[in-house]
Amino acid sequence: MLKGMARPKSNDKRNAIMNAAVRVIVSHGLGASTAAIAKEAGISNGSLFTYFQTKADLFNQLYLELKTDISSATLKGLSANDDLRTQMLHAWTNWMDYAAAHPEKRRAMAQLNVSDDITPETRAAVYKNMAPLITLMEKTRSQGAMKDAPANIAGALITSLFEATMDTVIQDPVHARSHSKTGFEAFWRVIG
Amino acid sequence: MLKGMARPKSNDKRNAIMNAAVRVIVSHGLGASTAAIAKEAGISNGSLFTYFQTKADLFNQLYLELKTDISSATLKGLSANDDLRTQMLHAWTNWMDYAAAHPEKRRAMAQLNVSDDITPETRAAVYKNMAPLITLMEKTRSQGAMKDAPANIAGALITSLFEATMDTVIQDPVHARSHSKTGFEAFWRVIG
Amino acid sequence: MLKGMARPKSNDKRNAIMNAAVRVIVSHGLGASTAAIAKEAGISNGSLFTYFQTKADLFNQLYLELKTDISSATLKGLSANDDLRTQMLHAWTNWMDYAAAHPEKRRAMAQLNVSDDITPETRAAVYKNMAPLITLMEKTRSQGAMKDAPANIAGALITSLFEATMDTVIQDPVHARSHSKTGFEAFWRVIG
Amino acid sequence: MLKGMARPKSNDKRNAIMNAAVRVIVSHGLGASTAAIAKEAGISNGSLFTYFQTKADLFNQLYLELKTDISSATLKGLSANDDLRTQMLHAWTNWMDYAAAHPEKRRAMAQLNVSDDITPETRAAVYKNMAPLITLMEKTRSQGAMKDAPANIAGALITSLFEATMDTVIQDPVHARSHSKTGFEAFWRVIG
């Protein structure tokens, strides 16, 4: 690293705050105090503001990171050579596995989804991250039952099936595999 | 009017508070202050507590009322003689019409849905209100593509399609009819 | 009663408020709300202000009445022919009997004693009511062990013995008679 | 000073709050607002809660501190070799001197004495502080005029004489010495 370069401060600490925020949001909602998050992260309340300018800033960065994580987890191992259904199922399964492995992150994300603090810029960045997935979905849609439907309603319906399946998987993890399969089949009936 | 009768509690005022709460929740989230709600309703901050014991109480009553409204709007004109698809489509259309006509109520409801203030009792009462709809949906499910799926995942998927369609209708009201149709068809492919 | 004379409104209701105030002060302190007192009295919160201009006004009148009651109870049956010790014992016993019979009144009085709401005027009126007792005490003092002490310290000491005995009688009513006797003997050693 | 050490909690500030509380309680009673106390202490209202978790907590700590102060002032210079009367007079004089020097503290203490905010734990701690004095008093009592009286009435009578004398000393400080002497003589007649 070059001298004089802006130090990224401690990435460990930044991550600790992020992880603490997830836990505290899950247990106390978005109204959780920054002090509580700092404490959970093992740092002083003041230090939190060395890493994030404001609480809203923390929430935006956290939201983006959670979505980025899930996005790359979902796309892992995807092969463009496979047929669309195979790719889609692969992505779907990745997604569900991730959600099952990180239920807290999913829960925090669900809260942040409805927060007024998340800016349009963040939402746009999230959207951009998911571009490959959206492309895949669009390709699928344009050849299947929804080929004539506008993209917005199609996207909304599909996303909603993803999320509903995920939430069921988290709430009833014992039957995760079965729920995932049921969800995918419904999904494929809708879009395939 | 009886002698010794003071100004009675005004239903108009109660409604004004409810409506104000909807507007303020939409624009400022569940963190909206009771003072802001009272001001929007055109009453003093203290008066709000004449009509609702606590902020949580207001939120619970509001949630129940919104859900009850939408529930009865949805069931209006339903005829048990029709075949299931016709009944389901009728309900679906009612629901979407209501959502399109009251977008703010829908948005407030979405926020209240995830609020910690809503008690299990309120959720149970809401559930009870929607019993006829749930029965109809269960009957449909048990004869269609999801006949072998457990109820929890089925319910989650179906609800999610409702909500996704509704939100699209609200966000793009110009094409409300078309979105409603697209959503219903997807819905029917999933459950029918 | 003459026509046009200011009606004392309902004395029953006034008394009901007074009695309710005693009970509520005992159980909830001087911070008790006027609404709570009104409810205990079986009237509406607004009506309380027909009988008392302010909460402080109620407290002042109540204090005066409680002190007046105890004053006259104490003096009942006193014969100026008896020697001082006999008169004093008689008064003392009356006082203790009253306190034992009305422990709530005593407790409310104790609270009002330290209230900032009680005006100097009320305190003066109370003092005036107790004049015969004070005279008796002064006569006793001027012939006994405190004959050379200034009146203020003497009065304070004597009052304090009264009150301490009373409070013990109320807290341990089973031994009321014995405590009363012990207290009087101490009192007589001080002043007699 | 260690690195990373922030501004430490200031004992000066804590004391300022305590002293401010005494002054404000004297002038406005126990209903005094925390904001008023903070202002009188020259700090922000929020800062008060850095030093005391709740208003009741402040009151409890204040009460304990006032009582501890007076307790140690009273016991200062006491010699177990002296006869009981000498020891008792020494304590009595200390006490009166302290009260005369700190009339506001005495007044605040009198208010806190009757506060519902003071917990049994605090009262127990106060009692423990005063143990030597109580022991001395018990020894005296058991040899004197009240040797056959139960402890509760004896304690109440004695305490009441202390307090009555103190209050007179404060209200009429010009004759403090004389009042103190008068009070002690009465006290000794009661217990000695």
Add this chain to the structure above:
DNA sequence: CATGAATGAGCGTTCATTCAT
């Protein structure tokens, strides 16, 4: 850069008092 005390606006709620009915 870390710390945690300091700040003060803001919150939900209470309550003495007023006044329309």
Add this chain to the structure above:
DNA sequence: GATGAATGAACGCTCATTCAT
């Protein structure tokens, strides 16, 4: 006169943010 809804100032307390150490 009786009623209780209406009022708004006040309260205890929290918390995002700043800044002295």
